[in-house]
Amino acid sequence: MPDNAILAVEDVSLSFGGLAALSGVSFEVAPRTIHALIGPNGAGKTSLLNCFNHFYTPTAGRIRFEGRDITALAPHRIAALGIARTFQNIELFRGMTVLDNIKLGRHLHMGVGPLAALAYWGRARREEIRHRRFIEERVIDLLELEDIRDQVVGALPYGLQKRVELGRALAMEPKLLLLDEPVSGMNVEETQFLVRYVLDIREVWDVTILLIEHDMRVVMDISDRVTVMDFGRIIADGPPAAVQHDPGVVTAYLGEPGRREATA
């Protein structure tokens, strides 16, 4: 199994001062699946993603991507290996247009040096045009961003910003796409659109998706596998139907009544 997993998390622990945010987390993500990571607030889901990007350094354990240990790699090198990400709180370049944000997602696929860039001549020009076409045809069209491509991101409503952030991550043509609560704060209609985009993406792009989500219907609908966390530990891991009826999971969620309903 470890050999065909695209992402392998091995015994990862993380603490902030005295607080243990993650304790001995291990699980694997199989290629070309939609894998959900769920758990109550504060369970450590976002912290785990931050370890994948090496924004946090685990106190123990390792993370392997396509078999390679990435635990100590610099964040930009991890991106270069093919891991893209969206954030719970949106990390866009707010002062730039939608188009420029998505173009930045192409950074790893562009290779023109500074002198060619100053001249905007020959290769530099061809490269810009080629990537512009790629973005228009593969990203803007898929996510239906045509009408807002020239708008400044900071002025857009929350739901659209989330879609733009997804677009930027897609433009990276990642092998693994990490989505941290892609539908939080969205209304029913926006949520349905986003779910459809995620399914489309898996259909059209050769990509594995690891998604953190609180909306149980979304999780049960689209995931191939579900990993459940609570208090920094894995408490269940399996196909959605099995996890749903796992007694440990039910207790974790029902242990604090009203907690789920508030966000669902």
Add this chain to the structure above:
Amino acid sequence: MALPRPCGDFKRSWEADEAVFPTAFSRGALAAFLLLLGLAPLAAGDFWLYLLNLCGIALVGAQGLNILTGFTGQISLGHGAFVGVGGYTVGILATRLNVNPVVALLAAGVAAALVGLLFGLPSLRIKGFYLAMATLAAQFILEYLFMRAAPLTGGAQGLFVERPALAGLAIDSDAKFFYLIMTVAALATAGARNLLRTDVGRCFVAIRDRDIAAELIGVNLFAYKLLAFALSSFFAGLAGGLLAYYVQAINPQGFTVLLSVDYLAMIIIGGLGSVLGATFGAVFITLLPELLKLAIDAVGGWLPIENIFPALREIIFGLLIVLFLLREPEGLAKLWWDVKAYWKLWPFAY
């Protein structure tokens, strides 16, 4: 830029959509401006030509600082010294080694770029005020070297620089210098604008706006910050080289922290991060003392302000910067866009 697009502006290709001057009108306006500028030596007297030349040199340096501070968000108080490195490079190459001016100018840019790269190293670890302090240290270290490396730099007296000759043509008048300086200024401006529409420039702005997100999409922060320092200082070196040839005398007093502050003022008043803004700012800050002098001469008969003129200049400078920061943080460029947007829709201001 949230400018309204004119009606009927349907682009036929992505290439057309990527153009800096998208309409025939804007291209015509640019051509007309360049033509008028080219004819300026016929109309302008020596004094105004001299001022225009200073504006052109300042513009090259300002575009450079704008790349570092405006695009990339790395504050530098050492730009004046980097200009100095260019000036001394030309001074030394031209006077001692009689090097061809084009080669000497390029060498000035490269020398400044290397020095900028070196003093840009701290930017990996520190940002904001701390980086400003580190670049201020660079400024003082370089000033010290200009002064103390006397065998090379001529110490406090500095160097005398011969006027250059290009392909047998001696560049020995304000008008001839005008064409040399404006060519370099136009190339520097176009270069800065081009940078902004390629990946390199976008990465700079990404680092300024949100460095975490930049890393996340694969931008090597260290490499790109150093690149910004190098490019910015390359422009500074070119400006210093031109200045050395033009004023023919360089000494440490010409490249003090006051020059660094002038350059910062140019890009702040012009509008940080805007290529057009740096242009406006360079012209404005270069002409400001002269305009003040003219104004003071006009009233000088009645008011005894002759002696306090230097202080007055600094005060007005400071006031202007504060005023711009408070009232129009996006600078002269923003005023320009506002006026343009207004005329675009005029007389139907809906």
